[in-house]
Amino acid sequence: MKLSGNTSLTVNKGQTPDAKDVRAALQRLVKSSTFAGSQRLQDFLIYVVEESLRGRADDIRAKTIAMDVYGGTMSEMARRENVVRVDAGRLRRKLSEYYADVGRNEDTLFDLPKGGYAPQITVRVPSGVMPDSPVAPHIKARAWHRPGIGAAGIVVLVGFATVLMLTSPKRDAPGRSMVDGLSPDERSAIFDASPMRLEAVNLANSGRDLIFPALEPARLNAALIMFEGAIKNDPSYFGGYAGAAQVAATMAVVTPDPDLTRDMLAYADSQALMALEQAPETGWSQAAKAWVEFAKGNWPEATDFAERARRLAPNDVHVLEFVSLILLYSGSFEHVVSISKEALSKIDLERGYVFQNAMGSAKFHLKDYKGTVSTFEHVAEKGGPVGPVSVAYLMAAHQMLGNVAEAQTLSKKLSREWPDSRVDLLFQRLFADPKHGEELGRAMKDAGWEPKG
Known part of the structure; x- marks a missing residue:
């Protein structure tokens, strides 16, 4: 932590003040003008400091903060853990701001080292003076940047990323357009310049493959871990920030919780700007x-x-995924079909991608129901993303075609495998004109689908 103010003072990271001094300093901090209006960050810091003082620093996790500080149902925990991650970054910035201004003369210092949620608490003493306060063994610094998991978890994830890269369909075969835009020579050149940069590139590209289906929290969490790992490996590589922005914005889109939406959008916006x-x-x-x-x-x-x-x-399918979805939900259905067909004429794909699903969705709204069915079935056969959205469109298309038995079968599958999914409400939120979502929802209900809640 960078400290300003009296330059004759230093931070002695081997010593800590007693609990009484810690709590007094904590109260001054949370009541300061720097933290005014940031009740959740106040609660966050108070919680982690008190847990550390009680000897439970090693047990502090994103999940425990989400449960004990933010509350909510168990079904919301995965989303709230992501907010914890965002708030941890906000808290670090607030602490730096505090010690650079109103807290510049404080002797008891708090930090939240990147890599965990247990705070580092230190005492600032005059240079050359040996402090006599005992070391509190339960107040520890953390050294690895990955909220919610340890260094071993990162190693596993990096290994998973490598396996995913090796087992995913090859993207740079001669005679075909490259999906991720990097040739073997370009990868070799990146490696020669910096192996860490290449690892960041690999992590980021693996993260792109994990974003869809977007209604699976585990996939989004894993993707965000990949992108933040890429940022850690090489903060100058844009892909980590771009991917983190896309994941956070996706989380904001799919959650019905307005507080989570606001927080994830703020994080997404900052990453996109980076x-x-x-x-x-x-x-x-x-x-x-x-x-x-x-x-x-x-x-x-x-x-x-x-x-x-x-x-x-034009040949990056992951770019096309987001472009096609934006155009779809804006109501530009013909444009979605046009650019998707153009891309398919130029790129030889070995598996299905979301932009093809977007094309199938667009065909539904253009009343080409046979085209909708064939497109979604083809994507599924090619190993593309399959989730409640694709099942909903297939169900609705079969219903509109009069294929009642197929529509009812899909209705049962949607209710059985995603019992709490309210894709009908999600569609209404996604479209610029809600009538398109309502049209889809009516066809789903005509097929016998009954939403819960």
Whole structure:
């Protein structure tokens, strides 16, 4: 932590004050003007400090903070853990701001080291003076940046990323357009410059493959871990920020919790701006900004950034995924079908992607129900994303075609496998014109689907 103020003072990281001094300093901090209006950050810091003072520093996890500080039902925990991650970053910035201003003369210092949620508590003493306060053995610093998991977890995830890269369909075979835009020579050049940069690139590209289906919290959490790992490996690589922005904006879109939406949008916006600052000329950065603007409901900005992203990276299927979804929900159905067909004519894919699902969805709203069925079935056969959204569109298309038995079978599968899913309400939120979501919802209910709650 950088400290300002009296330069004759130093931080002695081997010593800590007693509990009485800690609590007094904590109260001064949370009541300061720096933390005014940030009740949740106050509660966050008070909780982790008190847990440390009680000897439970090793047990502090994102889950425990989510449960004990933020509350909510168990079904909300996965989403709330992501808010904990965002708030941890906000808290670190607030602490730096505090000690640079109103808390510059404080002797008892709090920090939240990147890598966990247990606070580091130290005493600042005059240079050359040996403090006589005993070391509190239960107050420890953490040394690895990955909220909620330890260093071993990161190693496992990096290994998983490597396996995923090796087992995913090959993307750079001769004679075909490359999905991720990197040739073997380019990868070799990146490795020669910095192996850590290449690992960041690999992690980020693995994260892109995990985002969809977007209604699976575990996938989104894993993707966010990948992107934040890429940022840690190489903070100058734009892809980690672009991917983190897309995941956080997706979380904001799919959650019905307004507080979570606000927090994830703030985080997504900051990450998208970082990506644009580092690489404004890339389609991925532009697509990330487009997706964030879409999540914020800024349709003109979202479509402008989306079109620019497509022009910059016409053969990047991951860019096309977000572009096609933005155009779909804006109601530009013909455009979605057109750009998807154009991409398929140029890119030889070995598996299905979300932009193909978007094309199937667009065909439904264009009343090409046979096209909807064939498109979604083809994507599923090719190993593309399958989730409640694709099942809902298939169900509705079969219902509109008069294939009652198929529609009812899909209705039962949706109710059985995603019993709490309210995709009908989600569709109404996603479309710029809710009537398109209502149209889909009516067809689903006509097929016998009954939402719970």
